[in-house]
Amino acid sequence: MSKLIGPFARRKFLSCSKIRVFEALCTDTVVTFDVVKENTLKSLSYCRFYSSEKKKTSGLTKVKSTEMTKFSHTKTEFFGVHHHFAGCSLKWTRSGNLLTSYQDIPVPLKETAKTASYLGVILAGVGVTAVIFYQVFRELFSSKSPNSVYTTSLKKCCKDPRVIDSLGEPIKGFGEETRRGRRRHVSHLFYERDGINFLRMKYYIQGSRKRGTVHLEMRENDKGDFDYRYLFVQLDDYPRNTIIIEDNRYDNQMSFDKPFDML
Amino acid sequence: MEEYAREPCPWRIVDDCGGAFTMGAIGGAIFQSIKGFRNAPSGMNRRFLGSLSAIKQRAPIIAGNFAIWGGMFSTIDCTLVHFRRKEDPWNSIISGAATGGILAARNGLPAMAGSAVIGGVLLAIIEGVGILFTRLSAEQFKPPNPTLEDPSQLGPPPGFHTQQPNY
Numbered sequence: 001m002s003k004l005i006g007p008f009a010r011r012k013f014l015s016c017s018k019i020r021v022f023e024a025l026c027t028d029t030v031v032t033f034d035v036v037k038e039n040t041l042k043s044l045s046y047c048r049f050y051s052s053e054k055k056k057t058s059g060l061t062k063v064k065s066t067e068m069t070k071f072s073h074t075k076t077e078f079f080g081v082h083h084h085f086a087g088c089s090l091k092w093t094r095s096g097n098l099l100t101s102y103q104d105i106p107v108p109l110k111e112t113a114k115t116a117s118y119l120g121v122i123l124a125g126v127g128v129t130a131v132i133f134y135q136v137f138r139e140l141f142s143s144k145s146p147n148s149v150y151t152t153s154l155k156k157c158c159k160d161p162r163v164i165d166s167l168g169e170p171i172k173g174f175g176e177e178t179r180r181g182r183r184r185h186v187s188h189l190f191y192e193r194d195g196i197n198f199l200r201m202k203y204y205i206q207g208s209r210k211r212g213t214v215h216l217e218m219r220e221n222d223k224g225d226f227d228y229r230y231l232f233v234q235l236d237d238y239p240r241n242t243i244i245i246e247d248n249r250y251d252n253q254m255s256f257d258k259p260f261d262m263l
Numbered sequence: 264m265e266e267y268a269r270e271p272c273p274w275r276i277v278d279d280c281g282g283a284f285t286m287g288a289i290g291g292a293i294f295q296s297i298k299g300f301r302n303a304p305s306g307m308n309r310r311f312l313g314s315l316s317a318i319k320q321r322a323p324i325i326a327g328n329f330a331i332w333g334g335m336f337s338t339i340d341c342t343l344v345h346f347r348r349k350e351d352p353w354n355s356i357i358s359g360a361a362t363g364g365i366l367a368a369r370n371g372l373p374a375m376a377g378s379a380v381i382g383g384v385l386l387a388i389i390e391g392v393g394i395l396f397t398r399l400s401a402e403q404f405k406p407p408n409p410t411l412e413d414p415s416q417l418g419p420p421p422g423f424h425t426q427q428p429n430y
Contacts (some may be wrong), residue, residue, distance in 0.1 A: 129388070131395070132388055132392060132395060133387070133389035133391060135391045135394050135395050135398070136352070136387050136390055136391040136394065139352060139390075139391075139394050140352060140353070147351055147352060150351065151349070151351065154349060170348055171348065172344070172348035172349060172350075173348070173349050173350070174344075174349070174350040175350060179272065180275075180278070180279075180282075181271030181274070181275035181278060182271075182350075183271065183350045184351060184352060184355070185352050185397065187392075189401070190401075191411065200411065215414055215416070218291070224289075230413070230414075230417055232414075232416060232417060232427075234416055242416040242417070244417060246419055249413060249417070250428075
């Protein structure tokens with residue numbers, strides 16, 4: 001039978017005088033109950049139950065303790081009260097014995113309310129996590145997310161010979177810089193005009209010689225995919241040359257503000 | 264473009280290492296003070312003493328662990344930025360997973376895999392929170408009726424001058 005227990009007994013500020021050890025058989029475990037009287041000044045005003053549970057399968061011993069149970073000074077309140085712990089009903093009799101029994105104790109209403117509130121907290125946590133993961137997956141794997149538009153257009157820019165000529169290889173791309181030195185966020189704006197979705201985006205590229213800014217706009221086509229409306233690189237040095245990689249603004253399908261219809 | 268003149272990358276490692284150390288020191292001190300308080304013998308004086316000694320013993324260790332994590336993470340992040348030539352959420356997710364894996368290397372392959380998954384998921388969640396917040400704030404500040412001009416760098420539409428009506 002295992003002796004008690006943890007820091008309390010070792011530090012010797014606790015009288016362990018009144019320890020009764022009981023053994024009871026659970027389904028596949030041996031549970032021993034120890035009772036430690038924790039406050040010697042007022043007799044039996046605090047009590048904590050310990051159980052050391054020996055798993056028969058693994059041979060491991062697990063020590064559990066209850067919440068500190070507080071009693072008033074009248075012993076009647078202490079004796080004869082049922083405590084529910086580790087699947088057992090515990091009852092301290094007047095003679096100083098601890099009775100254990102395995103009757104099912106009806107769960108009080110307070111307990112169910114507690115369980116329900118815990119369940120609510122768990123569900124809320126799971127919900128928030130699900131929303132976050134949904135956002136991450138949409139950002140990373142959808143072809144219409146800012147991140148994938150950035151990836152594909154960056155590839156297109158880096159392949160363009162004029163861009164390679166003026167910036168110099170290797171070319172890398174990045175977004176807006178934050179205070180902490182992160183440049184992951186690409187500034188973009190989704191908007192809608194005449195019932196058609198547009199995405200405008202701006203990010204930066206840097207070659208071995210020069211830097212540039214990429215501006216682009218995507219337009220949703222009939223199939224719901226994004227097409228380039230325009231895509232150009234503006235160099236950051238003085239003449240601020242512009243390299244237009246794609247300009248589909250005046251294709252029949254692409255133009256939304258037909259400037260000459262009014263004539 | 265002065266604000267983009269300096270590359271953040273190699274310096275960011277030192278930055279992140281120090282930031283993580285501070286974070287670990289503060290968080291660890293708070294955590295250990297509560298833990299020490301609860302584990303100490305009864306009596307207010309002894310409780311505060313226990314809390315203090317727990318902080319002195321454990322908080323620097325936690326801070327150091329945080330600093331190692333932060334520094335390692337940032338190093339891998341910068342390496343990825345260099346080789347992928349691109350900054351995006353994948354960098355941080357991959358480097359989170361790699362950091363978790365490398366720092367658990369002494370515990371064997373299964374532990375490494377577990378830590379790597381935890382690190383990756385954690386960083387994915389952090390990225391997700393960032394994405395969520397930018398999306399929410401973008402929605403909040405969305406102009407109700409955007410009248411966006413095409414950028415002037417593209418020049419006038421083709422045939423704009425020739426087809427100008429003669430009044």
